[in-house]
Amino acid sequence: MGARAGDKVRLKRVADSGDRGIVQQVERGALVVRLESSGRSVRVPVENVTNLSLAARKAWASMPLRAVGRPKGSRVYDRVSVTLRVDRELWDHFKELEAAGMILDRTATINRWFAEKMAELQGMDR
Numbered sequence: 001m002g003a004r005a006g007d008k009v010r011l012k013r014v015a016d017s018g019d020r021g022i023v024q025q026v027e028r029g030a031l032v033v034r035l036e037s038s039g040r041s042v043r044v045p046v047e048n049v050t051n052l053s054l055a056a057r058k059a060w061a062s063m064p065l066r067a068v069g070r071p072k073g074s075r076v077y078d079r080v081s082v083t084l085r086v087d088r089e090l091w092d093h094f095k096e097l098e099a100a101g102m103i104l105d106r107t108a109t110i111n112r113w114f115a116e117k118m119a120e121l122q123g124m125d126r
Helices: 052-062 088-099 106-124
Strands: 008-011 020-027 030-035 041-045 049-051
Touching: 008 030, 008 052, 020 041, 049 052
Parallel strands: none
Antiparallel strands: 008 020, 008 049, 020 030, 030 041
16 A cells, blocks of 8 residues: 555655645655645655555554444443434535534534424424
């Protein structure tokens, strides 16, 4: 496994040390990286980057069936991870409200909304 165009990386041991970027091009022994902070492209030796995407690919290859979230026994709250399909426009609006400070905690907000809606539905049965 090696670096690929589109990989997210962090630079080390160079002038832009610690800066993050995205691999634009893979060359022999070097990568062309577009820096997040400035948008400019730099050519750096492969050994001068930490490839975050490659690390994720390797982890997935070694443990594809690993459960999502924290290891069992480390929870402070009794929660489960759930994957939901949400319309893109709705999710974008949610993130805008979050960025504006109107939604402070995703988990607490969604838990509250679910609880309110379920209570409303239960009240309709009576």
